[in-house]
Amino acid sequence: MAGVYIHIPFCKRACAYCDFHFSTNLKHKNALVTAIIKELDLRHTYLSDKNIDSIYFGGGTPSLLSVNELESIFERLSSYFSWNKSTEITLEANPDDITEEALxxxxKTGINRxxxxxxxxxxxELTWFNRAHTAKQSLASVSMAQDKGFDNITIDLIYGSKFQTLSSWEKTLQQAIDLNTQHISAYNLTIENKTALGVNYAKGKEPAVNEDLSSRQFLMLIQHLQRAEFVQYEISNFGKPNFFAKHNSNYWLQKNYLGLGASAHSFNGVSRQWNVKNNALYIKALNHNSTFFEREELLLQDRYNEYVLTRLRTIWGCDVKEIEKLFGKNLRDYFEKKAVNKQHDIKEYKGIFxxxxxxxxxxxGIAADLFI
Ligand code: SF4
Incomplete structure (x- = not known):
């Protein structure tokens, strides 16, 4: 089944490490929601399947949307798509936006994750990240959501910062496990050029990420979460059984998705397209019926490389029978020949690597070695 992604490109402040598309100027929030609804009117036929199994509000900070803004998007979505109780409807929320009323x-809107x-x-560390919340708010936000009956919650963690030692990371992991959520995503801090962290790093004011330490933190992450009965179904994603993210899994399993909003990407199996990464230009283009996206037709080679890149990161792996079915015998042989030479990095069981x-x-890096 297919999914719909809605990008909400607004944040209260810019986190020091973040290179996603967002603006801290909330003035155009309403106009942007109107433009998203217009895009939906124009592009709902992009998905041939009208039954969807995932709706995902990502950002940016979707928890900045008012309930009226959320409802107007849901209302229009329901005129084009069908979903039911098992459809995963996710809202990314920051702890400082989580209140009893918001929950x-x-x-009421049907958000269930x-x-x-x-x-x-x-x-x-939160101050150094320039996050808008405290540790106390982090902990309180999860229990408040659980008390309100949200029984499918994922939390994000970052490791590899200059504040993390092995023992502090171990403590962080235990705190995360004790929150009793169904899913945890943990990302290695990366220093991106145009972020505040990247600028300070270039000026020599911040140290590089200690790769050796962050590798050890990554291995500790796997061990601790596995012991707590989380399954690492993708490199950075750990879910309790039956709680793997449908939205993310659809992406890794090459399912179709429609992306709405400035900078959102869409994929329909044969092409990929991406919306302009600028809120003002996106709104203007939708208001004037002009072009707001670029498209790339995917060649067989692109689709094979994407398959290898995304599947290798997952528990489902690269299946040689599927490679043959999707890309032909030559590419199956090519993949197998390369993959069997990587015994330390890749394992094989019944044709699945x-x-x-x-x-x-x-x-x-390993996936890139298997590309054509
Ligand atoms: S709240 Fe999220 S999207 Fe916004 S700046 Fe911070 S990390 Fe980036």
Whole structure:
């Protein structure tokens, strides 16, 4: 089944490490929601399947939307698509936006999964990240959501910062496990050029990420979460059984999705397209019926490379029978010949190739070695 992604490109403040598309100027929030609805009117036929199994509000910070704005998007979605109780409807929310009232409103709209951006339980680190919440708010936001009946919650964590030692990371993991959520995503801090962190790093004011330490933190993450009965179904994503994210899994399993909003990407199996990464231009283009996206037709080679890149990161792995079915015998032979030479990084069981623990430390490099 297919999914719909809605990008809400507004944030209260810019986190020091973040290179997603967002604006801290909320003046055009209403106009942007109107433009998203217009895009939906124009592009709902992009998905041939009218039954969807995932709706995902990502950002940016979708928890900044008012309940009226959310309802207007849902209302228009329901005129084009069908979903039911098992459809995963996720809202990314920051702890500082989570209140009793907001949770009740979100429940009423049908949102049944929250992705809460905790990032850390250390106030000093949260300040360094320029997050808008405290550790106390992080902890309180999860229990408030649970008390309101949200029983599908994921939290985000970051490791590899200069504040994390092995023992502080171990403590963070235990705190995360104790929150009793159904899913945890944990990302290695990366220093991106145009972020505040990247600028300070270039000026020599911030140290590089200690790769050796963050590798050890990654291995600790796997061990601790596995012990707590989370399944690592993708390199950075851990879910309790039956709680793997449908939205993300659809992406990794090459299912179709319609992306709405400035900077959102869409995929329909044969082409990929992406909307302009600028709120004002996006709104203007939708208001004037002019072009607001670029499109790329995917060649066989592109589709094979994407398959390898995304599947190798997952528990489902690269299946040689599927490679043959999708891309032909020559590419199956090519893949197998290359993959069997990577015994330390890739393991094989019944024709399905997945990464070893060691391989997970450098997944993208290994995938690139298997590209054509
Ligand atoms: S990390 Fe999230 S809240 Fe922070 S700037 Fe990026 S999108 Fe906004």
């Amino acid at each position: 009740s409103d979100w429940k 929250l992705s809460i951006g905790l990032q850390s339980f250390n106030d000093e 997945t990464l070893t623990e060691l391989g997970k430390l450098r997944a993208d």
